[in-house]
Amino acid sequence: MSTEVLSIENLRLNFNTEQGALYALRGVDLTIGRDEVVGLVGESGCGKTVLGLSVLGLNPMPPAQLLEGSRILFRGRDIAGLNQSELTLVRGTGISMIFQEPMTSLNPVFTIGEQIAESIRLRLQRERSEEKSRLTSTEVEAEILDALRLVRIADPERVAHRYPHELSGGMKQRAMIAMALAAKPSLLVADEPTTALDVTIQSQILALMRDLMREVQTSILFITHDLGVIAEIADRVAVMYAGKIVEEASVHDLFSEPLHPYTQGLLASLPRLSELDKEIEQLPGSVPDALDPPKGCSFHPRCKHATDQCVTITPRFVTPRTGHKVACHLYQE
Amino acid sequence: MHALDGVTFDVSQNETLGVVGESGCGKTTLARSVLLLTRPTSGTIEFEGTDITGLQKREVRRLRSKMQIIFQDPISSLDPRMRVRDIVAEPLVAAGERDHAAIMERVRLMLEKVGLSSETMNRFPHQFSGGQRQRIGIARALVCNPEFLVLDEPTSALDASIQAQVLNLLRRLERDLRLTSIFISHNINVVCYMSGSIAVMYAGEIVETAPTRDLLSKPLHPYTQTLLASVPRTDPSQRRPEGKIVGEQPSPVSPPPGCRFHPRCPHAFEKCGSAEPDHVTIAANRWVACHLFAS
Numbered sequence: 049m050s051t052e053v054l055s056i057e058n059l060r061l062n063f064n065t066e067q068g069a070l071y072a073l074r075g076v077d078l079t080i081g082r083d084e085v086v087g088l089v090g091e092s093g094c095g096k097t098v099l100g101l102s103v104l105g106l107n108p109m110p111p112a113q114l115l116e117g118s119r120i121l122f123r124g125r126d127i128a129g130l131n132q133s134e135l136t137l138v139r140g141t142g143i144s145m146i147f148q149e150p151m152t153s154l155n156p157v158f159t160i161g162e163q164i165a166e167s168i169r170l171r172l173q174r175e176r177s178e179e180k181s182r183l184t185s186t187e188v189e190a191e192i193l194d195a196l197r198l199v200r201i202a203d204p205e206r207v208a209h210r211y212p213h214e215l216s217g218g219m220k221q222r223a224m225i226a227m228a229l230a231a232k233p234s235l236l237v238a239d240e241p242t243t244a245l246d247v248t249i250q251s252q253i254l255a256l257m258r259d260l261m262r263e264v265q266t267s268i269l270f271i272t273h274d275l276g277v278i279a280e281i282a283d284r285v286a287v288m289y290a291g292k293i294v295e296e297a298s299v300h301d302l303f304s305e306p307l308h309p310y311t312q313g314l315l316a317s318l319p320r321l322s323e324l325d326k327e328i329e330q331l332p333g334s335v336p337d338a339l340d341p342p343k344g345c346s347f348h349p350r351c352k353h354a355t356d357q358c359v360t361i362t363p364r365f366v367t368p369r370t371g372h373k374v375a376c377h378l379y380q381e
Numbered sequence: 382m383h384a385l386d387g388v389t390f391d392v393s394q395n396e397t398l399g400v401v402g403e404s405g406c407g408k409t410t411l412a413r414s415v416l417l418l419t420r421p422t423s424g425t426i427e428f429e430g431t432d433i434t435g436l437q438k439r440e441v442r443r444l445r446s447k448m449q450i451i452f453q454d455p456i457s458s459l460d461p462r463m464r465v466r467d468i469v470a471e472p473l474v475a476a477g478e479r480d481h482a483a484i485m486e487r488v489r490l491m492l493e494k495v496g497l498s499s500e501t502m503n504r505f506p507h508q509f510s511g512g513q514r515q516r517i518g519i520a521r522a523l524v525c526n527p528e529f530l531v532l533d534e535p536t537s538a539l540d541a542s543i544q545a546q547v548l549n550l551l552r553r554l555e556r557d558l559r560l561t562s563i564f565i566s567h568n569i570n571v572v573c574y575m576s577g578s579i580a581v582m583y584a585g586e587i588v589e590t591a592p593t594r595d596l597l598s599k600p601l602h603p604y605t606q607t608l609l610a611s612v613p614r615t616d617p618s619q620r621r622p623e624g625k626i627v628g629e630q631p632s633p634v635s636p637p638p639g640c641r642f643h644p645r646c647p648h649a650f651e652k653c654g655s656a657e658p659d660h661v662t663i664a665a666n667r668w669v670a671c672h673l674f675a676s
Binding site for chain 2: 091092216217218246247248249250251252254255258273274275276277279280282299300303313314315317318319320321324327328329330331332334335
C-alpha cells in the first residue's frame with residue numbers, strides 16, 4: 049500500500065451528451081508504484097486521455113460524470129470527488145501533467161523561467177507545511193536553471209528568458225517537462241508527449257525521460273497510441289479498448305507474448321522494417337461507438353476467436369501468468 | 382525561402398517511390414509541385430516524357446485525370462456539403478464526362494473497389510469514420526483511371542488498426558490498377574512497407590535514394606542512418622541508448638552553408654561546412670549526396 053503512488057479503482061465516467069450517455073470509462077482498475085513508468089496504450093476513443101485527465105480532475109463536470117464507486121487514490125487519499133480548489137492543491141504538489149501540444153500548458157505571455165518559477169512556488173506551498181523556509185529569489189533562479197539543465201537544455205540562462213513561441217517544438221517539449229518536474233511531483237501524467245515531434249527529436253526526448261527516471265523520484269503514467277514508444281519507455285503496460293483495460297503486463301511480456309486478441313491484432317498491424325515481405329494483418333471493423341458499445345466483450349465484433357459467450361458475457365480479468373492479466377474468455381479456467 | 386532546392390528524381394512505371402523526411406523537409410511541397418498544385422520557381426517536371434512544367438491551366442486540368450492525389454486529412458479534403466456520390470464523381474465531371482448514368486455506375490464501382498457499399502453513395506462525409514472517409518478519398522482519386530498517384534501522408538491521421546486496412550487496400554489497388562505512385566510520409570515503417578524505392582529528404586533536398594531493401598540494409602547518408610536509428614522498435618529488449626544526434630532540422634529560410642546536415646553530422650569534416658555535396662552514384666538506382674562518398 050505504501051509503495052503505491054496511484055491506485056485507480058472501478059473508475060467509471062460518462063459524458064452526458066445530447067445523444068445520450070457516452071461511456072468513456074467503464075470500470076478501470078490501475079495501480080502505479082514508485083519509480084515506475086506505466087504505459088497506457090490504445091487507439092482513439094478508448095478512454096486513455098479521459099483517464100489521464102481524470103487523475104487531475106480536468107474533465108469538466110458537467111458534462112462529465114463520475115459514477116458511484118469510482119475511486120482515485122493518490123498516496124492513499126481519494127481525490128476522485130474533490131472540488132477545484134482542493135484539487136489545485138493536489139495538482140500543484142503531487143501530480144503534474146504534460147500534453148501532446150506544449151502550447152496547452154505553456155502560457156504564451158510568460159517566459160519559460162517565469163512559468164517554471166510558478167511550479168516551484170506551488171511546490172513551496174506544499175512544503176511550507178513541512179516547515180521548509182521560503183526560498184530567496186536567487187535560490188528560485190538557481191532552481192529554474194537546474195530544472196532546465198535537468199532536461200539537457202544547453203544554455204538554460206538564455207532559454208529561461210525566452211517566450212514559448214521563440215522555441216522549437218523539441219525545446220518547448222523539454223521546457224514543459226522541466227516545468228512539470230520543477231514541482232517535484234510524485235506522479236507525472238504524460239499524454240502523447242512525443243506524438244507531435246519528429247522521430248529524431250522524439251528519440252531524444254524518450255531517452256531523456258528514461259534518464260530522468262533514474263535521477264528523480266517520479267512515477268510516470270505514459271499515455272500513447274504508439275506501441276513503439278511504449279516499448280521504448282514503459283516498465284508495465286495496460287492496453288485499453290472501449291473504456292476498459294483489456295490486458296496488463298510487464299513491457300517485455302506484453303510484446304513477447306500478447307494474450308488479448310486486440311493486443312495481438314494491434315501488434316500484427318504495424319509494418320516492421322525487419323519483415324517487409326509479410327503483408328501486415330488487419331483487424332476488421334473499427335473502434336466501437338462510445339454511445340453504444342457492444343454487449344458482452346466489446347471487442348467481439350472484430351475478434352476472430354469470438355464465441356457465443358463473448359457476445360453476452362463480459363469477461364473478467366484472469367491472470368494466466370504471473371504479473372500478466374487479461375480480460376478474455378479464451379483464458380478463463 | 383527555399384522549400385525545395387534542386388530536387389531531382391524519377392519514378393518508373395508501376396513503381397512506388399517513397400519519400401521520407403521529417404517536418405519541414407519539403408516533402409509536401411514536393412507532392413504539390415509534382416502535380417502542379419504549386420508552380421515550381423525553376424526546374425522541370427516531365428510526365429511520360431513530356432515537359433509539363435509550363436502548361437496552362439486548361440491543359441493542366443486535362444492532365445488531372447491522369448495524375449491524382451490523396452491527402453492526409455480525410456476530414457478537410459471532402460466537402461462536407463456534398464454527398465459521397467458527388468464527391469467521387471467530381472473528377473469525372475471536371476474531365477468533361479456528361480453521361481450521368483455512366484458516371485454513377487463508375488462511382489458505384491469505385492466505392493466497391495475500396496470496400497464501401499453503394500448505400501454510402503447518398504450519405505455525407507460526417508456520417509463516416511476516418512478510415513471510411515479515406516476510402517472515399519481513394520475512390521475519388523481513382524475514378525478517372527489515373528496512371529499516376531501522389532499519396533501525401535494518407536494514413537497518418539488514422540488509428541493503427543485502420544491504417545493497416547487502408548495500406549493493404551492501397552497496395553492491392555496499386556498492383557491491380559498498375560499505378561505509378563509517390564508515397565510520402567514521415568513514418569519510415571509505413572514508407573518502407575509501401576515503396577520499392579525510397580528518397581530521403583532533409584531541409585529541402587533529397588540526400589539519398591536507393592531501393593528500399595538496400596537503404597535499410599546499408600543506409601549511407603549520415604542523416605538516413607540517424608533517422609533509421611531513431612525509429613522506435615516494438616521490442617523492449619532493444620531500447621535505443623541516448624542518441625548522439627543533437628539539434629533540429631534547419632529552417633528553410635536560412636540553411637547552413639555547405640551540406641545542410643553538417644552541423645548535426647557525426648562525420649562532418651572541413652569541406653562539409655563550405656561546399657554542397659554533389660550526387661554520387663553508388664549503383665544503378667542508388668545515389669547519395671555526401672562528401673564521404675565523393676571520389
